Amino acid sequence: MLKSWDERRDYVVGGNAKQTIDFAVEHWIHCAERAIQQRGRFAVALSGGSTPKAIYERLGKEKLDGAKIWLFWSDERAVAPDHPDSNYRMAMESGLRQLNIPQSQIFRMVAEKEIEKNASDYEEKIRHYLGKHLFDLVMLGVGEDGHTASLFPHSPALEETERLVVANPISEKKSWRMTLTFTCIHQSFHSVVYAIGSSKSMIVPKILDAAILSQFPASRIGTPKQKALWILDEDAAKNLK
Numbered sequence: 621m622l623k624s625w626d627e628r629r630d631y632v633v634g635g636n637a638k639q640t641i642d643f644a645v646e647h648w649i650h651c652a653e654r655a656i657q658q659r660g661r662f663a664v665a666l667s668g669g670s671t672p673k674a675i676y677e678r679l680g681k682e683k684l685d686g687a688k689i690w691l692f693w694s695d696e697r698a699v700a701p702d703h704p705d706s707n708y709r710m711a712m713e714s715g716l717r718q719l720n721i722p723q724s725q726i727f728r729m730v731a732e733k734e735i736e737k738n739a740s741d742y743e744e745k746i747r748h749y750l751g752k753h754l755f756d757l758v759m760l761g762v763g764e765d766g767h768t769a770s771l772f773p774h775s776p777a778l779e780e781t782e783r784l785v786v787a788n789p790i791s792e793k794k795s796w797r798m799t800l801t802f803t804c805i806h807q808s809f810h811s812v813v814y815a816i817g818s819s820k821s822m823i824v825p826k827i828l829d830a831a832i833l834s835q836f837p838a839s840r841i842g843t844p845k846q847k848a849l850w851i852l853d854e855d856a857a858k859n860l861k
């Protein structure tokens with residue numbers, strides 16, 4: 621059952637991991653059907669991570685109208701599309717290739733070369749194809765350090781207030797990432813943060829209890845106008861007060 625955490629965030633504890641994935645899939649499909657009904661298409665920003673992967677695996681078995689779905693990404697590693705670490709490869713191979721979405725509606729983040737130029741190009745594509753409403757759904761995971769998308773603690777992208785997409789140097793990973801910015805996420809219709817498993821049980825309450833400008837980037841997700849939804853399983857939620 622959906623509960624309000626504060627004026628910026630709602631949350632749902634879906635039960636065990638399987639029940640929570642079931643809920644997340646139903647929520648994704650509901651967002652898609654409503655967007656297609658209201659705007660003729662569903663534009664979604666896909667996340668990396670284990671929970672989104674489980675969602676893609678289930679979506680690949682669903683009967684969805686791929687012709688009305690437009691795929692973008694919330695972030696991408698600086699690797700080629702066939703690299704094991706590629707979020708693009710993970711999403712397509714986990715199940716989304718089965719939806720037969722036209723290639724012209726699949727927008728991979730080209731992060732393996734000229735990442736700063738390609739981040740600008742990606743932003744142009746978002747502005748050109750999506751207009752001012754941006755995404756119908758932004759999918760986000762959360763790391764144990766409180767990062768979300770590739771908005772990592774202390775990284776320059778956290779300070780970006782104008783651009784929608786940036787190249788972000790991640791010092792702790794000694795690599796670059798391409799990522800949507802908070803500005804982009806907060807201009808979209810819905811953002812969902814997925815957290816499943818006991819490995820998230822310490823960081824989830826810290827993030828939700830923290831001030832908006834805390835050391836945890838995921839604390840900033842959600843606004844009173846565009847409330848974020850946190851989808852948690854009972855393990856990830858077990859320390860919530």
Ligand code: 6PG
Pocket residue numbers: 667668669670671672694695696697707760761762763767768769770
């Ligand atoms: C990435 C993701 C990242 C991920 C979190 C959580 O590129 O890795 O965008 O933000 O969602 O690290 O990942 P897990 O769900 O696998 O813990």
